Amino acid sequence: MCTPTTRTREVCTIISNEMLVEQVYEIVIDCPQIVPETKAGQFVNLYCRHKGRLLPRPISVCEIDRLKGYLHLVYAILGEGTREFATYKAGETIEIMGPFGNGFDTNCVSDEHLIVGGGVGTPPMVELCKQLKGKKTIVVGFRDNPYLIDRFSKYGNVHIATDDGSVGFKGNVVALMEQQGFKGPIYACGPTPMLKGIQAYATTYNLEASLSLEERMGCGFGGCVGCVTKVSADTEAGYSYKKVCKDGPVFSAKEVLFS
Amino acid sequence: MCTPTTRTREVCTIISNEMLVEQVYEIVIDCPQIVPETKAGQFVNLYCRHKGRLLPRPISVCEIDRLKGYLHLVYAILGEGTREFATYKAGETIEIMGPFGNGFDTNCVSDEHLIVGGGVGTPPMVELCKQLKGKKTIVVGFRDNPYLIDRFSKYGNVHIATDDGSVGFKGNVVALMEQQGFKGPIYACGPTPMLKGIQAYATTYNLEASLSLEERMGCGFGGCVGCVTKVSADTEAGYSYKKVCKDGPVFSAKEVLFS
Amino acid sequence: MKLNVNIAGVELKNPIMTASGTFGSGKDFAPYVDINQIGCVVVKGVASTEWLGNPPPRIVETYGGMINAVGLQNPGVETFCKEDIPFLRQFDTKIGVNLAGKTIEEYVAVAERLASEDVDLLELNISCPNVKEGGVAFGVDPTMACKVTEAVKKVAGQPLIVKLSPNVTDITEIARGAEAGGADALSLINTLIGAKIDIHKRQFILSTKQGGLSGPAIKPVAVRMVYQVANAVQLPIIGMGGIMTGEDAIEFIMAGANAVAVGTANLLDPTASIRILHEVKTFMRNKGIEDINEIVGVVK
Amino acid sequence: MKLNVNIAGVELKNPIMTASGTFGSGKDFAPYVDINQIGCVVVKGVASTEWLGNPPPRIVETYGGMINAVGLQNPGVETFCKEDIPFLRQFDTKIGVNLAGKTIEEYVAVAERLASEDVDLLELNISCPNVKEGGVAFGVDPTMACKVTEAVKKVAGQPLIVKLSPNVTDITEIARGAEAGGADALSLINTLIGAKIDIHKRQFILSTKQGGLSGPAIKPVAVRMVYQVANAVQLPIIGMGGIMTGEDAIEFIMAGANAVAVGTANLLDPTASIRILHEVKTFMRNKGIEDINEIVGVVK
Numbered sequence A, B: 001m002c003t004p005t006t007r008t009r010e011v012c013t014i015i016s017n018e019m020l021v022e023q024v025y026e027i028v029i030d031c032p033q034i035v036p037e038t039k040a041g042q043f044v045n046l047y048c049r050h051k052g053r054l055l056p057r058p059i060s061v062c063e064i065d066r067l068k069g070y071l072h073l074v075y076a077i078l079g080e081g082t083r084e085f086a087t088y089k090a091g092e093t094i095e096i097m098g099p100f101g102n103g104f105d106t107n108c109v110s111d112e113h114l115i116v117g118g119g120v121g122t123p124p125m126v127e128l129c130k131q132l133k134g135k136k137t138i139v140v141g142f143r144d145n146p147y148l149i150d151r152f153s154k155y156g157n158v159h160i161a162t163d164d165g166s167v168g169f170k171g172n173v174v175a176l177m178e179q180q181g182f183k184g185p186i187y188a189c190g191p192t193p194m195l196k197g198i199q200a201y202a203t204t205y206n207l208e209a210s211l212s213l214e215e216r217m218g219c220g221f222g223g224c225v226g227c228v229t230k231v232s233a234d235t236e237a238g239y240s241y242k243k244v245c246k247d248g249p250v251f252s253a254k255e256v257l258f259s
Numbered sequence C, D: 001m002k003l004n005v006n007i008a009g010v011e012l013k014n015p016i017m018t019a020s021g022t023f024g025s026g027k028d029f030a031p032y033v034d035i036n037q038i039g040c041v042v043v044k045g046v047a048s049t050e051w052l053g054n055p056p057p058r059i060v061e062t063y064g065g066m067i068n069a070v071g072l073q074n075p076g077v078e079t080f081c082k083e084d085i086p087f088l089r090q091f092d093t094k095i096g097v098n099l100a101g102k103t104i105e106e107y108v109a110v111a112e113r114l115a116s117e118d119v120d121l122l123e124l125n126i127s128c129p130n131v132k133e134g135g136v137a138f139g140v141d142p143t144m145a146c147k148v149t150e151a152v153k154k155v156a157g158q159p160l161i162v163k164l165s166p167n168v169t170d171i172t173e174i175a176r177g178a179e180a181g182g183a184d185a186l187s188l189i190n191t192l193i194g195a196k197i198d199i200h201k202r203q204f205i206l207s208t209k210q211g212g213l214s215g216p217a218i219k220p221v222a223v224r225m226v227y228q229v230a231n232a233v234q235l236p237i238i239g240m241g242g243i244m245t246g247e248d249a250i251e252f253i254m255a256g257a258n259a260v261a262v263g264t265a266n267l268l269d270p271t272a273s274i275r276i277l278h279e280v281k282t283f284m285r286n287k288g289i290e291d292i293n294e295i296v297g298v299v300k
């Protein structure tokens, strides 16, 4: 019989909460209880102070500072809750719970890893780069002005794509990958259209691909079956639904069925 | 046609928020826009930060600092909202709206005013004492440990009654008034049983009495007809309902019908 | 930017109305808000004679909402005509009168009295208990909804809005009943029936035990019902229920409402209606929406 | 202090239950909360065969609540018996199984399969759409509620709780229908039907457009209905709907509930059920209440 930890929502201190670029912020949270259990590709729940907003805001771990016991999260203002987060100041507190999700498999041995991030899907790839052994090719895409580039450059060659071509390659990351002919096991996080593209790319060139997905969540820890994504399965219908928060957020490109 | 002011809910700075006695706090709020219009016996709406709690918390004005533009409010922890207020710190802000209500008539000329306060009904009597001309007899009642006494003593003889007799007269204020045979126009605020007693006292000795009432409020400014109290009227039923927030909170003892 | 909407032949300068009972007859709000900017002021329920209303407490707070048991306190239609209509006519806004009654005869009496008066719209509140039929509300039975609408429509001098109660199994049935009875428009939702207990005193807080739940807490139910009704009848619809922001108003309009009414929000901030109007304009500007009518019912 | 309550012959060590669908089958909560402390775990809806559930998005936040459209995803009763019952039996708590079905036959099949299994209570969720009769839920018609209850009761090996939907004009009619059908207890409320629109994408957020509204926002409706039903039938009642604190639980009990179920609160904090239990104990201690059963329905 499992003996429950006393872990639940925790009130943690905000070390800093700075804007990286327009509409995108990095928050550093002091949570020594959470850090030791956390790995690349996992996420935490952030909870709002506005008590009309009860559901968690799942945010991926961007960097883990194991010495200090800090988590670095990078979030974009997408709605009311993230707009609220952007007003928080260093020294204030925030309610957080986690870590949740399976995270990336960082033990895969390969002489060339292909790391792909798009928009607010980019942050989790930073910690992944830290953990992955072997050579890494890093491809990141943004609508316009990029961020986190400096952090990636420590871990490998960074190739940037922007929709408007303002920086680097003009177009999406998949087009850039095609052009460069990048190969190797893929680790990707970003908007669904990009992940669809990656899935196709992986099939075409017969590559392994781990895709980190997003879905609206009721709990974050497997309790509500609310956050599902469609995967191929040997049911009559030929598919079933898996929990992004628990079975994911990282899934093999082979099983994911994008609609 | 009335030209509307732009007045509505205002975010004001908290100057201080200190405990007077167990469960009772004094909050001083910097609200120069509200102060000039405020008089004794009026109240303001305080709004909670917890957005599950949308309705106003009406709190009487205890003292008006016209020089500094501060309002002094004294509140007791009675439930969730007031418990929340007690956590506020100096320098933080609070949403406030007002002033509301008719307030006391401070122009009544008499050589002896009888001021009666009970429990959390006592605070508004402080500002009233300041405004009223003429000799004042001040009678205040508490369950146990009294507060604000020092402030009252500046304005007249203060007679204290406590339910447990720990301080002053043992019993309620009306019993104390009977014993001392106090006379003069009465100004009273406190729990309903006390106000009932005052009403009877006023009738017996044929005294004028102004009673400040409490009722649950939806708006505070006359908009919802939610905060009514029963008053005698020449309707078929012999009564009608008046708004505590707008027609009151101060009513003549002659018209109020306590159930 | 085109904001004016047409409700049963009455042209509102913008789709923002006030919800009955949450704006009085305007007097208490005039010091705070420029009534000229409001599309239509719907006044609190008016009956054929004075109603005293329920004993206090009439109001209680709930999570994200409030419950009221005002009980339609009002001075009666005579006083209303003498005092409130002249007051509201000072402003450049439309006047909607919410009709209260306990029997068909009472509803008819108010409508008849108002027929010759200078008001723009009537709103029939069929959520009142129907005394004759033993307290069951007109609003929960399609046939009774039809009957009362028909009777009032006969004597009405202004277009008739019928206001629907959400406390029913199938609101589209009631909507069709009102449509069959000759309603010119529908408004929804009225309050959900709710209650709150004081666990320390061991009694209900409201004198009437239960009352009407309103505020942001009920918005999802309201949006669902507005969508259902908009797709069930041909009538113009006034949507309400928990509207606190311009985005909330847009949500109702996209669900199928031709206009919206701001209720509880007025009590929490007397300037809410105008703030919401400005937020609606901002949204339209940002999205390049030329005419508010473009987005009525765009969500399918 | 006496906390144990009796629901249709089943003795719960305390009145705190979990609301179906908000505690899975316990597995996902075991790491956080000591399941031994919970009076009864009611698992998510179980059908005769595997149900895949609805496409995402299945969840959306609303003011003070959430709307879900999970669509009763479940592996079917066989897998449930093989995997979930043994897991839950490790703990010293009662097991309640929530029955899902689209026809009377399907409901009967699940109950029959469970008759010989080691579970303590069955909860019939009659809010599911009834496919045979054209999608109308069993829960909105007294006769159909009676029929399905009767059929399931015949084959049931455990006491049968019937779970009522709040989306009806008169919930006491449905309650009496279930009572007539032989229900051993009633639980209420299930979710209110609500919807939310993404005004930027101009579409409903949920794949099913509308879903079930839960959370503190709906508590006043739930308390009102528990009070109504408790005064209409003789059966034990399990109250739920927006319970977030021990005081909320006490409110339901004083309204007439013999036990309460914690739902959405579990999702917001997996330890909520136990925290609420402790808050209930504290309240009883402060008020000198010896036996929780003393205060069941004390509010009249």
Ligand SMILES: Cc1cc2nc3c(=O)[nH]c(=O)nc-3n(C[C@H](O)[C@H](O)[C@H](O)COP(=O)(O)OP(=O)(O)OC[C@H]3O[C@@H](n4cnc5c(N)ncnc54)[C@H](O)[C@@H]3O)c2cc1C
Pocket: A043, A055, A056, A057, A058, A059, A060, A061, A074, A075, A076, A077, A078, A079, A080, A081, A082, A083, A120, A123, A124, A213, A214, A215, A216, A217, A244, A249, D060, D061
């Ligand atoms: C596993 C996972 C990891 C994520 N990591 C990041 C990250 O590192 N950085 C980042 O900027 N964003 C991330 N997101 C997206 C982030 O959760 C949403 O942008 C955020 O919840 C929006 O909240 P809001 O209140 O601002 O938006 P609102 O639209 O106001 O939120 C309303 C509700 O919808 C939910 N919601 C809205 N959009 C999303 C979405 N895209 N995904 C999930 N829930 C949503 C909210 O959580 C809330 O419950 C992640 C999402 C998931 C599922």
Ligand SMILES: Cc1cc2nc3c(=O)[nH]c(=O)nc-3n(C[C@H](O)[C@H](O)[C@H](O)COP(=O)(O)OP(=O)(O)OC[C@H]3O[C@@H](n4cnc5c(N)ncnc54)[C@H](O)[C@@H]3O)c2cc1C
Pocket: B043, B055, B056, B057, B058, B059, B060, B061, B074, B075, B076, B077, B078, B079, B080, B081, B082, B083, B120, B123, B124, B213, B214, B215, B216, B217, B244, B249, C060, C061
């Ligand atoms: C005109 C007026 C002046 C007042 N002046 C003072 C004062 O100077 N000092 C003071 O301590 N208290 C005063 N009160 C009482 C004070 O408003 C309540 O104690 C307070 O609202 C309780 O809020 P709560 O959230 O702590 O209680 P909760 O019970 O959690 O509040 C729930 C809801 O009920 C309302 N409510 C509960 N009790 C009362 C009450 N007695 N009167 C009105 N509304 C209530 C709250 O406003 C809130 O909307 C005054 C009340 C009125 C009407």
Ligand SMILES: Cc1cc2nc3c(=O)[nH]c(=O)nc-3n(C[C@H](O)[C@H](O)[C@H](O)COP(=O)(O)O)c2cc1C
Pocket: B218, B224, B226, C019, C020, C021, C022, C044, C045, C068, C070, C072, C098, C125, C163, C189, C190, C191, C212, C213, C214, C215, C216, C218, C240, C241, C242, C243, C261, C262, C263, C264, C265
């Ligand atoms: C205090 C109060 C009084 C109300 N009085 C009436 C009324 O007289 N007639 C009516 O049809 N609706 C009345 N309502 C219902 C509102 O008009 C509106 O339908 C409901 O409150 C939902 O909107 P909201 O959530 O924005 O308040 C009243 C609501 C409140 C809060």
Ligand SMILES: Cc1cc2nc3c(=O)[nH]c(=O)nc-3n(C[C@H](O)[C@H](O)[C@H](O)COP(=O)(O)O)c2cc1C
Pocket: A218, A224, A226, D019, D020, D021, D022, D044, D045, D068, D070, D072, D098, D125, D163, D189, D190, D191, D212, D213, D214, D215, D216, D218, D240, D241, D242, D243, D261, D262, D263, D264, D265
């Ligand atoms: C995510 C979710 C899933 C649910 N699944 C079920 C279910 O399978 N069967 C059922 O009878 N009720 C189900 N419910 C309803 C709850 O059991 C409960 O009746 C309702 O949520 C009200 O309680 P609450 O406000 O405390 O959540 C579900 C509710 C939620 C939020």
Ligand code: FES
Pocket: A216, A217, A218, A219, A220, A221, A222, A223, A224, A225, A226, A227, A228, A243, A244, A245, A246
């Ligand atoms: S969010 Fe609840 S199961 Fe994934």
Ligand code: FES
Pocket: B216, B217, B218, B219, B220, B221, B222, B223, B224, B225, B226, B227, B228, B243, B244, B245, B246
């Ligand atoms: S509180 Fe709204 S009228 Fe008094």
